[in-house]
Amino acid sequence: MKDMRPAGRMWHLYKMGGLTPALTSMFDVQSAQQMAFIRSIMKEQRKNSLYEIPLDTVELVVFDLETTGFSPYNGDEIISFGAVTVTGRTLSEKDTFYSLVNPKRAIPREIEELTGITNEMVADAPDLLHALRGFLEFVQQKVLVAHGSGHDKHFLNSALWKTSKVNLSHRLLDTMMIAKWLNPRLPAFDLDSLLNLYGIEVTVRHHALEDAVMTAKLWSMLMLEVESRGIHTLGELYTHLSHTN
Structure with a gap:
């Protein structure tokens, strides 16, 4: 039986x-x-093979996550997704995605203070599965861009595995890594330092959508420098970044 x-x-x-x-x-x-x-x-x-796509026409989604902490494998959860579409260097500020996420655990007080996201705000928010689907519907097959992408990649992979038993397969570019390749002698590569260096207005920090928009503007500035070095395709950019420590 x-x-x-x-x-x-x-x-x-x-x-x-x-x-x-x-x-x-x-x-x-x-x-x-x-x-x-x-x-x-x-x-x-x-x-999808994206390597031959010209950088001036590549479709990207610049994104950011807010989370309850730093370790998705020790119980921390995503509490918001923010994303904006970029084509080449052109930012589409009206083409955005934002969603709170109910983490189904308490948000620590220091995270509430940092992000402005409270336990009351997420009580009726979508759960991870539904918010993740909304994010991926927005992303589709586009290349992903984030600043200091290790944190975001870990949380996305954890969310994908937890909900659907799959791993992230999108191409991912990191504006921090690009900045390190372009300007290796800078004293700092955190988002605030680079926004200041490139004269990008700081709106609201630690808000997923606002951080994504600011990172997208940073991407646009970095691409001007990338193109000035004779790099014109996604594959060429990846090749140069692969030699960056």
Whole structure:
């Protein structure tokens, strides 16, 4: 007799039809649809070769996350997504995405003070699965850009695995790494220092959308320097960045 307890039923469905039907059996239909969408986006992204795309026409999404802390593998969670579309060096400030996320845990007081996001504000916000789907619907197959991307990449990968058992497959560029390659002797490469260096107005720091917009403006300034060095395609930029420590 087949074991039809939840774990046994999931294993049976996995053997019969693969991971997606198995996962679908364990969640409500709406959640299963969200998961299927996220998995399809990651699968399609792996097929894309973006290296020959000219930098002046490449479609990008510059994004930022706010989180409850620094370690997604020790219980910290995303509490907001912010993103803005850029084509080449042209920022589309009206083409933006912003969502709070219910982390289903308490936001520490110091994070509330830093970000302005309170426990009351996220109480009725979308959960991670639904907010992540909204973010990926906005991103589609575009290249991702972030400043100091290690933090954001860890949290995105954790969120993708937690919700849909997939890893991030989008190309990711880091404005901090680009700045280090262009100006290795600068004393600091944090966002505030670079915004000041390039004369970019600081609006609201530690707000995911505002930080994304400011990072997008920084990207535009950096691309002027990149192009002045004879770098004209995404592949050429990646090649030069691969030699940056």
